[in-house]
Amino acid sequence: MPEYVILILPSANRVYAASSPTLLRAELAVFGMTGLPATVSNVEEVELGGVGYVKFTCAEPLSETDLALLSNLSSLYALFELREGLLAPVTVRPLAETDSDLLTIQKYPGKTNEQFTKLLLNLTLLATAAPADWPGRPLHVLDPLCGRGTTLNQAMMYGFDATGLDVDSRDFEAYEQFLKTWLRTKRVKHTADTGQLRRNKVRLGRRLDVEYAFDKNDYKAGRTRHVTYYNADTLTADELLRPSSMDLVVTDAPYGVQHGSHREAGLTRSPRDLLAAAVPVWTRVLRPGGAMGISWNTHVLPREELVTILGRAGLEVREGGPYDQLAHRVDQAIVRDLVVASKPAA
DSSP states (O other), rough: OEEEEEEEEEOSHHHHHHHHHHHHHHHHHHHHTTTTTSSSEEEEEEEEEEEEEEEEEEEOOOOOOHOOOOOOOTTTTEEEETTTTTEEEEEEOOOSSTTTTTHHHOOOOOOOHHHHHHHHHHHHTTSSSSSTSSGGSEEEEETTOOTTTTHHHHHHTTTTTTEEEEEOOHHHHHHHHHHHHHHHHHHOOOEEEEEEEEETTEEEEEEEEEEEEESSHHHTTTEEHHHEEEEEGGHHHHSSOOOOOOEEEEEOOOOOOOOOOOOOSOOOOOOOHHHHHHHHHHHHHHEEEEEEEEEEEESSHHHHHHHHHHHTTTEEEEOSSSGGSEEEEEETTEEEEEEEEEOOOO
16 A cells, blocks of 8 residues: 655744644544545654654555645645655645745734644635535635734635634734735735724724735636625624625634623623634524634633534534544643534535
8 A cells, every 4th residue: 555754844833843743643634534535544653764754554546636635734845655665755736826925924922823724724624515625616714813814814825715803903903014015015916995894883893805816817807816804893793794604714712811802791801701602603604514613722711611612503513533633732821722613514
């Protein structure tokens, strides 16, 4: 049976780099369980020539369809077939519509590691009703706690439409300035409009609307993508967005007090209270057959409580096997885990 090894993408974050092999093993196992035509087995960490790799076995050689999916593994740097102890390079073609600096330029305290953001988005994609065909079709991603837009930028990298919500006006302004500057610097054809956000004559916040295409001919032909950012309460998501309009809901939930909701009794600082109130709202804008992925700090919310919140909203949580191997340390106060759940198809 063919054997393959993956060289792991270096990470500037030392703590995340230490977790990358374990997370990649779990991610690869989920790909094998859900999206790949190939049967993946014997996923393990190995050392070859003093360098660490993640090794796996397939029943048959990887097909073009397999490679189209595996090329997007969050920590994949290079892929090789192992032939009698020698490494034969396998060409990978990650789905990347533009340069990676869209993800890496922004530097600020509390930024979610871009490799982890890609991992979370990938696992959410694999929980949808069509886990194998996402590289070939445009989708719409919602990050209802989007901060300065790492998830929105990864969605752009994949060629998806992206919508974000966040109550922090400083994050909104920082992302607006970054994205407009980046688009101008890269000479990407686009329009970008910022204005007040109102419903029933009540000011809810501000909004940023960007329409763009990385190819000038696509822009002229109207084949464009969209990024929308609402500087508004996440609990208004079902007021701002149409029911069942999002293919994916993907978010890195608050680890402490960074995000919140201004509804009713002031700022909700507890991640537990915020998610209990917000998950049903987010579910209403999620399409049947779509999926929700949430990462969070297990020190402030036990996994079983979040699973219960998702179940009460009518979502089917993916559990067991690799889904239970995704927790990892971020720092002394944060152990991050992620959970994905699907909305039953109509």
